[in-house]
Amino acid sequence: MPLWGTASGPPPPLAEGGGAEGSGGSSGAAAIRSLLPTRRRLRLDPPSKLYFPYEPGKQVRSAVRIKNVSKSHVAFKFQTTAPKSCFMRPPGGILAPGETIIATVFKFVEHPENNEKPLDQKCKVKFKIVSLKVKGPVEYVPELFDEQKDQVAVEQILRVIFLDAERPSAQLDRLKRQLAEAEAALEARKKPPEDTSPPIVGEGLVIDEWKERRERYLARQQVEEVDSV
Numbered sequence: 001m002p003l004w005g006t007a008s009g010p011p012p013p014l015a016e017g018g019g020a021e022g023s024g025g026s027s028g029a030a031a032i033r034s035l036l037p038t039r040r041r042l043r044l045d046p047p048s049k050l051y052f053p054y055e056p057g058k059q060v061r062s063a064v065r066i067k068n069v070s071k072s073h074v075a076f077k078f079q080t081t082a083p084k085s086c087f088m089r090p091p092g093g094i095l096a097p098g099e100t101i102i103a104t105v106f107k108f109v110e111h112p113e114n115n116e117k118p119l120d121q122k123c124k125v126k127f128k129i130v131s132l133k134v135k136g137p138v139e140y141v142p143e144l145f146d147e148q149k150d151q152v153a154v155e156q157i158l159r160v161i162f163l164d165a166e167r168p169s170a171q172l173d174r175l176k177r178q179l180a181e182a183e184a185a186l187e188a189r190k191k192p193p194e195d196t197s198p199p200i201v202g203e204g205l206v207i208d209e210w211k212e213r214r215e216r217y218l219a220r221q222q223v224e225e226v227d228s229v
Contacts, residue, residue: 041070041131042095042155050127050158051175052107053165062105063178064158066129068095075132075144076155078103082125085110094140102182107160123160131155 045065052062068074077092085108095101105127132145132152145152163172 040155041068041072041074041133041153042076042129043067043069044129044156044158046158048156048158049161050105051161051163051171052109053172053175054109054162055165056109056111059106059108061179062107062160063102063175063182064105064129065100065102065178066095067100068097070133071097073097073134073136073138075134075140077130077132077142077145078105079128079130080125081127082107086125086127088127092140092142094134094137096137102178102185104179104182109162123162125160127158127160129155129158 043066045067050062050064052060054060066076073094073096075092075094078088080086080088087106089104089106090101093101107125130145130152132148134144138144161171163169163175165172
């Protein structure tokens with residue numbers, strides 16, 4: 001089993017135990033549970049792979065869209081087998097029901113060994129996304145997953161797939177669109193919130209317009225008085 005890098009201790013097991021010792025209803029129920037599909041809290045796009053442009057000697061980026069498809073707030077966290085050469089932005093967070101975020105994954109690409117062809121290399125690096133149901137919009141801290149280990153679920157293990165950066169493809173185009181969306185969302189979060197308070201009436205606004213109209217009215221009155229004399 002690969003070693004998953006995490007800042008808060010070892011990760012939960014990759015799968016629930018399928019059976020329990022003993023006989024009767026308990027073992028039968030365990031067997032039935034093992035055959036049932038795991039109910040996902042998150043929907044990922046792409047669902048099982050992370051696509052990276054192959055550029056040896058450079059730090060490249062991938063992206064994955066994460067949506068909370070449950071009816072509760074859900075905390076998620078990335079883990080990887082290569083924490084020294086990869087990092088995620090954000091590395092974790094909390095999503096409200098129906099909320100979506102695009103996470104960016106950064107990876108340094110090593111130069112090939114033994115003159116291997118770039119796209120023939122088998123990348124052993126993997127990423128894992130785990131989730132945890134939380135009560136309400138609490139503040140995200142990685143320690144949440146340590147405090148409730150029994151409730152942590154493995155959402156997906158993502159394989160790394162390299163794409164030829166010089167050859168157009170549907171996966172490469174999709175990746176570029178997702179990265180652009182992620183950058184736009186990051187810039188939007190950096191902007192200060194808009195001021196929705198009503199404007200303050202002062203010089204240069206309503207008062208100036210009122211003064212100008214009154215001056216025109218008084219000027220017309222003076223002209224009318226002169227004409228009447």
